Amino acid sequence: MTLSPTPRALLFDVFGTCVNWRKTVVSTLHAQAHESLNAATKSLASRLRMRVSDMTMDHWGQFAQQWRECYKTSTRDHAHDPSQPWVSVDDIHLTSLKHLIAKWDIEGLWDAEEIIFLSLVWHRLEPWEDSAIGVELLNQLFATCTLSNGNLSLLSDLRTHSGILFTHLFSAEEFGTYKPSSKVYLGAVNKLGIQPNQCVMVAAHLGDLKAAKSNGLQAIYVERPGEEDWGTGEVERARQDGWVDLWVGLGEGSKGFITVAEKLGVGESLQA
Incomplete structure (x- = not known):
């Protein structure tokens, strides 16, 4: 002892x-992106399809790290200023995922229901x-x-x-x-x-x-x-x-x- x-x-x-978390989140983002690219029921714009097709595992790793940083910033800010309205980590993950999808210019890759499911990957690490x-x-x-x-x-x-x-x-x-x-x-x-x-x-x-x-x-x-x-x-x-x-x-x-x-x-x- x-x-x-x-x-x-x-x-x-x-x-x-x-x-x-990194291994699970990166592999899930990559897999879900390619599932959308290959889905017969999805009609993706050519520009979006080309952009996502060019994204490597390294790109998804960067995406995942930015997602993690959004979580860190949000929780740290609340810890230092508890007067802020309470927001659960699930909500932080969902909001920041939507923000990153827009930032990376891949809106339309997933629908609203798929985004919610993807945001809950943190339950399956x-x-x-x-x-x-x-x-x-x-x-x-x-x-x-x-x-x-x-x-x-x-x-x-x-x-x-x-x-x-x-x-x-x-x-x-x-x-x-x-x-x-x-x-x-x-x-x-x-x-x-x-x-x-x-x-x-x-x-x-x-x-x-x-x-x-x-x-x-x-x-x-x-x-x-x-x-x-x-x-x-x-x-x-x-x-x-x-x-x-x-x-x-x-x-x-x-x-x-x-x-x-x-x-x-x-x-x-x-x-x-």
């Missing part, structure tokens, strides 16, 4: 930390390979809880789709704001009925962990490909400063959440 005091609950960021088994291992010693900006219906669908069997689902929706607001971190702690330092935030984003740490939680960093917003220098300084209680990087035989379970003594506890 490397954490002190011994934690009772692990709180997990979800997008990027538990699920590989695939997990990282270690996520389900890692959480299953951690469930043997700890409460495992989502602590995500995603709304509760989204998180419930993700738990079913991914097979990651969290013991609790906590959403920023329950606290009327978004991370990195203190209300989210401390709201989850209060629902568990324990002290902040008995909870550990697990995330692939140092900004999320920094906010959790400032509210008295412990912090575990699990690096995921392409997920960190901080620059290389900032990441290295964070590692050297030592405020992250457990750092699980890429490489060196790392197995993500399985490594977290090993570091937290799950196997040792079961053998004892």
Whole structure:
């Protein structure tokens, strides 16, 4: 065990930390675009057909990243100004998808019903390979809880789709704001009925962990490909400063959440 005091609950960021949103979203955008191009019942303008036909997986990757940035901006703005009207992540995803369709000049590729279905791809994200088994291992010693900006219906669908069997689902929706607001971190702690330092935030984003740490939680960093917003220098300084209680990087035989379970003594506890 490397954490002190011994934690009772692990709180997990979800997008990027538990699920590989980029892979699922990009492949779905690409597939749905080609389904529309090949649909006998659709009458697409020649200019639109040519434009979409020229879009590669890299283009859809850029589209997906912009979609993700729209979500980040909207939730961050609300966290800093809670007087703004509440908007769920599902609504943010739908509104920003419509905006990007216009920005990329591909209006007409999907009808209104198809756009709504596509906006809900965030309910169907695939997990990282270690996520389900890692959480299953951690469930043997700890409460495992989502602590995500995603709304509760989204998180419930993700738990079913991914097979990651969290013991609790906590959403920023329950606290009327978004991370990195203190209300989210401390709201989850209060629902568990324990002290902040008995909870550990697990995330692939140092900004999320920094906010959790400032509210008295412990912090575990699990690096995921392409997920960190901080620059290389900032990441290295964070590692050297030592405020992250457990750092699980890429490489060196790392197995993500399985490594977290090993570091937290799950196997040792079961053998004892």
